[in-house]
Amino acid sequence: MITFFGCCCCCSAIPPACSIPRHHHHHHQAPLATYVLQNNQPVRHKKDSNMSSIEDAILTFLSKSEDAIISDTYTYAEEQNMNHDLVIGSVKSLLPDEYVATSDLSTSFLTLTKEGTEILSNGAQEVLVLAALLEDGSGEGLSMQELQAKVGKGVCKIGMGNCMKNKWAKKGGDKIVPIKKLEEIKDEVQIALKSISDSEGKTDSVDSKVIAVLKRRKLVNSVTRKSYSVTRGPQYAPKRVKKAADLTKEMLDSGAWETTQFKNYNFLTLGEKVGGGYLHPLLKVRAEFRKILMQMGFHEMPTNKWVESSFWNFDSLFQPQSHPARDAHDTFFIKDPASTVSVPEQYYERVKTMHEIGGSGSIGYRYDFKREEAFKNLLRTHTTAVSSQMLYKLANQEGGFKPQKYFSIDRVFRNETMDATHLCEFHQVEGLVADYDLSLGDLIGTIETFFQKIGITQLRFKPAFNPYTEPSMEIFGYHPDLNQWTEIGNSGMFRPEMLAPMGLPENVRVIAWGLSLERPTMIKYRISNIRDLFGHKVDMARTRTAPVCRFESAASV
C-alpha cells in the first residue's frame, strides 16, 4: 500500500483538495477526503497520521471515566478512522511513561485465498466437473480430454479427483461417468466459504474440521491480528507531558525544577560496547618470541620482501637447481615479473662455480648451472633467503666480518597440500649466529637457551637433512602442555659451500635454527585446526577473546 502523507500528492484523476473553491467557512469544515492508492485502486485515506494527535485522542477517550477502556484497539481504530498500526504505535509510546496500561489481544480470523474467492463465485471444481459431465443429458459422461476441454485443465485436475471421492462419478472404460444428478448433491465447499465470507472471517462460523479441509485445499488462510485493550495507567493524565531528561541551568534559575517532571533513570541498561583493536594470537606469540630473541642479543633482519629471486632463495644457499623443492609443486613462481633484474655478478659467478665444480674442499654438484633458473622470481619458501643476504652483507661490510646474531619472524609461502596442520602461507621463526669456530655444542646451547625461555626444558636431537646445512639436527622437546615429545624445530650449521662464495673468513661458521610460529600458537591456544587460526575461515570472536600470551620460562633463566 502506498501512502501519501498530507494532501499534496494524490492520484491524478482526482482533483487535489486545494483547487476546490474556497468558502468562508472552509477551515471549519472537515477537510475533503484525500485518496491514496491501495492495490492500484483509490481508497479513502485514513484520517490523520500525526502520532501526537492520535495519542491525544486516546488519552482524551480515556478521560471519560476512571474505568474507561478501549476494549480493542482495532475496532477503535476502525471507528475513529485511524490507521491501526499507528494506533498501536502511539499506545506503545505512551506505555513506558505509564500513561496507559495494556493487555494483549490476539484475534484470529479466516481469509479466503484467490482460489477460495473463485469458488465462492463459481462453485467448487467438483461441482463444475459434474455439471459438465451431465451437460449433454445422456448420462454417458465424457472422456478425459473432452472434460479437460470443457472445464479447463486446472479445474478438471482437482475436480475430477474430488468427484470420484465423493462418489458422484465413476470411471467407465475410458470415460468418466456421472452417478449422481446435480439436484442430488450439495456444494459443501461453496456453502462453507460463504459462511466464512459472510461472517467476515470469524473462526467459529464453520466447524473446525471443515476449516481444516479448506486449509488443506488452500482455500482459506488463518490470519492472526494482534491488538490491545487499553486502560489508564498509573501516571495517566489527559494530556501528555514531556518529561525532562536533564536538569539544566535554566530550570534551576527559573525555579521550574520544582514542577517539571523528570524521566526516571534506568540503571539497568548495559553500557554501549566500546570497540577496540585486538591482536591476532599469532601476533601475540610473535611479540613474545621477538622479545625473547632480542633479550638474547639478536638483531632483527629486514624481512619485508616476500618476493625473492631463486638465486637468493635457493642457489646462494647451495640448493641444487634440480632439487625437487624448486618444482612448481612446492614453490610459487611469479608470473609477472617472472625474472629478477640483477644479482651481484661476482658473487653469482662464485656461486655458479661452487655448484658446478666445487671448491674450498668440496666437489660440488657437477651439473650445468643455468642463469635463467637462478633469475626466476618466486614467493619465498623460507626466511633463510633473507638470512643469506644478511650474511653476504656481513661478509662484505666496511671493516670486514664481525660476529653477529640475527633473527626474523615472518611469512613464507609453500605450495603444499592443505590439511588440518598445513597451509600455503605460514610464518617462520629463524635465528642464526655467525662467529669464529662455532660448533654443534654452541648450537645446542643456543637452542636450549631459547626453548628454556618458552618453557621447554627437555630437548633431544636427531640427525636430519637440509640441502644447505650439514650437520643438521631435528629438535625434539618434551612439551609441558601436551605431555609428550614432539618435534619443535629444525637446525644446522650452514654448509661451507654456501659460506665460502660469500667471502666469509674460513673459520667463520654459521649456526641456525628455526621453527614455525603456527605450531607453538596452536599448542598454546589449544587450536587443533590451522584453518581456525589463519585464513578466511577464522572466527573473529576468537581473535577478540584470545587470552594474553605468556610463556612460563624455566625458573633460573
Place this chain on the structure above:
Amino acid sequence: RYDLLCIEGLTMALQVFQQQRETPKFVVTEPKHRLVVKADTERIRPFVVCAVLRGVKFDKHSYNSFLDLQDKLHFNICRRRSLVSMGTHDLSKVDQTAPFVYDARRPEDISFVPLAQTKEYTNARELLDFYRTDPSVKHLKEYTDLIYDSEVYPVILDSKDRVMSLPPIINSDFSKISQDTRDIFIEITAVDENKANIVLNTLVAMFSCYCETPYHVEAVEVEYEATGRKVVTPNMNSRPMSASVRYLNAISGLDLNPDKICAILTKMMLSGTYDEKSDTVTVSVPPTRSDVLHACDVAEDMAIAYGYNNLEKRPLTTITVGRQQPINQ
C-alpha cells in the same frame, strides 16, 4: 643417502654401524660387452652408462626389492625419469654378437612389442598415444611428454637391431627380466651424466650381493661415436676426502683423538687413515655415499656416530646487542 632407499642398503649400513661387518669392497671386472652411442642421441638424451650383473640369484623378496629401488630412484634423483631413467634386461634373451647400440631414431622407424603388451607397435608415436589415452597404462602417461614432440626417440638396440627399450618410457617384452634371470644387463640413459653414474652405482652396489661372486660387477665399455670418447662404466672406485682433526672436532664440539675418530667413521662406512704430519684424517668414500661432498659431511657423520644427544652443549658466548627493525616496533 640413496643407499638407504632399499632394505639391502639399510641392512648393510646398520650392520656396519653395529660393527658386525665391514664395508663391502666392490670389484669391477673387465668389460665383456660394448655399447656404441650414435650421434643423434645428442638431440634428445645424450648420455648412457651400463653394467652387467652376472649369475644373479633372486628370490621373490629380493626381486621385488630390485624393482622397488628402481621406482624410488626414478621418482627421486631421476626427477621422475626426466633426468635419468633405468632399463634392465635379461642378457640371455638378447643378441650379444656385436655391440649394443644406443641411438635416437624417428618414431616411424621404431617398432617393437613393449613390456606387458602383446601387440607389436610399428610406430613409436602410436605407442605413446596408446600410453596417453588407455586407462590401463595411465601411469606411463606423464613420461610420454619427455620425448613425444621430439623428431627422434631414444632407443637401445641389440646386435640384431631389435629394440630393447624406449627410454624413458618402457622396455620391450622380449628382453624383460624375471625372477629367474641370471645375467642382467643394465642401461641407464640420462641428460645429466653425473646423476646417471650415481644411479648406476647405487643400483649395482645394492644388488651385486646377489651375484655369483658377491660384490663383483661386470663393466661395459661405452663408446660415443660422435666424439670417440670411451667410458668404462660403472666406476665404483672410492674417492678420498680429507678433513683436519681440528676441523672435525671443532664442528662437533668434541675433542677426540684421531684413533677414536677413525674408529667412529668406520662405523659410518667411511673408513680412513690418519696422517700425523698434517693432522688430517683421509677417508675413503665408497660409491654408495654420493652425498659426501665436503669435509663437513664427514664431520656430520662423525657427530651422528658419536650421538647427537651425547654432544656437550656450550652456552653461546657471542656477545651482541639486540636490535629491532623500526617498522616492527
